Amino acid sequence: MEPLIQLIDVRKKFGGQEVLKGVNLAIYEGKTTVIVGESGKGKSLVLKHILGLIKPDSGKVLVFGKDMNKIGSKELKDIRSHFGVLFQNAALFDSMTVFDNVALPLRERTNASEEEIKIIVNEKLNLMDIEYSNEKYPAQLSGGMRKRVGLARALVLNPKIVFFDEPTTGLDVAKSNEIYRVFHRTQTKLAYTAVIVSHDVPKIFKLADYVALIHEGIIQDCLTPEDFQTSENPAIRDFVEETMGLIYESEHVEG
Ligand SMILES: Nc1ncnc2c1ncn2[C@@H]1O[C@H](COP(=O)(O)OP(=O)(O)OP(=O)(O)O)[C@@H](O)[C@H]1O
Numbered sequence: 001m002e003p004l005i006q007l008i009d010v011r012k013k014f015g016g017q018e019v020l021k022g023v024n025l026a027i028y029e030g031k032t033t034v035i036v037g038e039s040g041k042g043k044s045l046v047l048k049h050i051l052g053l054i055k056p057d058s059g060k061v062l063v064f065g066k067d068m069n070k071i072g073s074k075e076l077k078d079i080r081s082h083f084g085v086l087f088q089n090a091a092l093f094d095s096m097t098v099f100d101n102v103a104l105p106l107r108e109r110t111n112a113s114e115e116e117i118k119i120i121v122n123e124k125l126n127l128m129d130i131e132y133s134n135e136k137y138p139a140q141l142s143g144g145m146r147k148r149v150g151l152a153r154a155l156v157l158n159p160k161i162v163f164f165d166e167p168t169t170g171l172d173v174a175k176s177n178e179i180y181r182v183f184h185r186t187q188t189k190l191a192y193t194a195v196i197v198s199h200d201v202p203k204i205f206k207l208a209d210y211v212a213l214i215h216e217g218i219i220q221d222c223l224t225p226e227d228f229q230t231s232e233n234p235a236i237r238d239f240v241e242e243t244m245g246l247i248y249e250s251e252h253v254e255g
C-alpha cells in the first residue's frame with residue numbers, strides 16, 4: 001500500500017545545528033503512528049514539516065503523493081483541509097466559549113448554516129463527553145476537558161489525518177487515560193489516520209500500530225510495538241531499556 005505521508009531524506013539546520021539529518025518516514029492510511037524520542041530531538045519539527053509549516057533544507061515531504069514544497073497555496077490549503085491538529089496546549093481561544101471554539105473551523109472553512117453547525121458541534125462534543133459545557137469558557141475547564149475540547153475541534157471537519165503533539169502533557173494519570181480512551185473511541189468511530197508525538201511511551205504502545213524513534217537526526221526505525229520492543233537497533237534498544245519497566249507497570253492501564 002502507498003503511504004499517505006512520506007518524508008524522504010529530510011534535512012533541516014538551524015544556525016550551525018543540523019537537527020534533521022536525513023529523516024525517512026512513511027505513514028499509512030488508517031494507522032496510528034507514534035513518534036517518540038528524547039526532548040529536543042526534532043519530533044515537533046517532523047510534524048511541522050508534514051503540516052507544511054516549515055520547509056526542509058533538502059529532501060521531500062509528500063502528502064497524498066504531492067510534494068508539499070512544490071505545490072501552490074491553493075493546493076496546500078486543500079491538503080490542509082484534510083488535517084486535524086491538536087497542539088500541545090490545546091490552543092483554545094480564551095475569549096470564545098467551548099461551542100464557538102469547536103465551531104470555528106466550520107465557520108471559517110465551510111458554508112455550513114448555524115443550524116448545521118449546531119448539530120455537528122454537539123455531535124463531536126457528545127463524543128468527548130463534554131456536551132454540558134458548551135457555554136463555558138476555556139478558563140472554566142479542567143486541563144483534561146480543555147484537551148477534549150481541542151480534540152473535538154481537531155475532529156470537527158472529519159479530517160483524514162489527525163496530528164497530536166503531546167496530547168497528554170500536563171495531565172495526571174487518570175486524565176491522560178481518559179484522553180486515550182476518547183482517542184480510541186473517536187478513532188474507531190471516525191477511522192482517521194493518526195500521527196502522535198508522545199512521551200507517554202508505555203501507554204502509547206497500546207494505541208500504536210507503528211512506533212518510530214527519532215534519534216541523532218534520523219528516524220532509526222518505524223516498527224510495530226512488538227517489533228520495536230525486540231529491535232536490535234542500539235538506539236531503540238537503549239530507549240526500550242529505559243522505558244521497559246514502565247511498560248510492565250502500566251500493563252493494567254486500558255487504552
Ligand atoms: N523554528 C526554529 N528555529 C530554531 N530552532 C528550532 C526551530 N524549531 C526547532 N528548533 C530546534 O530544533 C530542535 C528540535 O526541536 P523540536 O521542537 O522538534 O524538539 P522535540 O523533539 O519536539 O522536543 P520536545 O519533546 O521537548 O517537545 C531543538 O533544538 C530546537 O531548538
Ligand SMILES: [Mg+2]
Binds near residue numbers: 165
Ligand atoms: Mg515537541
